[in-house]
Amino acid sequence: MKQNSLLQPLKEESFQKNTLELAQALLGCVLVNETPDGITSGVIVETEAYMGPGDRAAHSYSNKRTKRTEIMFGKSGLVYTYAMHTHCLVNVVSAGIDEPEAILIRAIEPYSGIELMQKRRPVDQMKNLTNGPGKLTKAMGISMKDYGKRFYERPLYIAEGIVPDEISIGKRIGIGGAGEAQDYPWRFWVKDSPYVSR
Template identity: 40%
Template sequence: MKLDREFYNRDTLTVAKDLLGQILVHRTEEKILKGIIVETEAYLGVEDKAAHAYGGRRTKRVETMYGPPGRAYVYIIYGMYNCLNTITREEGVPQGVLIRGIEPIEGLEYMALNRFKKPLEELTKYQIKNLTNGPGKLCQAMMIDRSLDKEDLSGDKLYIKKGENKDFNIIEAKRIGIDYSEEAKDFLYRFYIEGNPNVSRFK
């Protein structure tokens, strides 16, 4: 069952935690790629110095954040890596959740080719561990790019469906890569499934 718009139209920190254990799906013309969401980060928009929309910033890049909940916000970092966010809250409130890590469950052979240009059986243990344990890595593995910006996450192409396993502990930690954001760098807005090997960083 796909998560509906009302799932996203809630408190962003709550959504960030509730996304853990859900299943991210990218259905392309040729294949289906799936992974369990194991790590997220919440960004609270206008009031959050780490967020793209801090202070009400509204540029072409961040316009998606001001749109309706349940849409994909895909942007590029370092000029080369795509990152996937889910938009939360009501339209006009620019908040969202970054998907930081997934546990691959379907289409691993394609993910291996997308990430390393090698068949799955030729990957080293290190490469397998680093297949989807980071926002840029998972987007590369799942073939998620800027063409999917504004995609309806309740549609049939890129969507999140309800996971079956909720038997895990959630760890709260500081977000990663936002040392510029003054006091916001210390907010415990990153959430991950305790002990899952696909988490990008523990604590």
């Protein structure tokens, strides 16, 4: 993989894919955050797709447009952050304008700036550093202030990585009460990665 200094944001058109296709294409790509404290990055190893108005698990179910979900109605490649309990979670807005779909980045494998990640989020085992959507944002310094940024521009961006050898597919996690939507196979992960959330 390229050294961090050579990593470049994906082009805007790279995000213009069907949401389920993009959720899989993001696996192996590198999530990078350049902050005043330093640069951190990690290989995306797990994603979940949320398919908009017809998906009972999506924040935009029934075309619900609120201050929180407004960014989901924008163009593909925008940053959608939201708070859950005490955590900030980060998503890639997908589909087209007024098609409010998104992809949750669930887990990454640390790539650079690991000491800074550990300072932000001390853990006993490396695999626990970023193996969950709230864990990775804390380790990488991603916050609600990143809402509305563009993943194809610095400082918070996604860069090209290495295509995984094999991708696993299964049900999404933690969406009880979503009816039949909780059984949709819209979670994708790099097979055998120790950093997958579960």
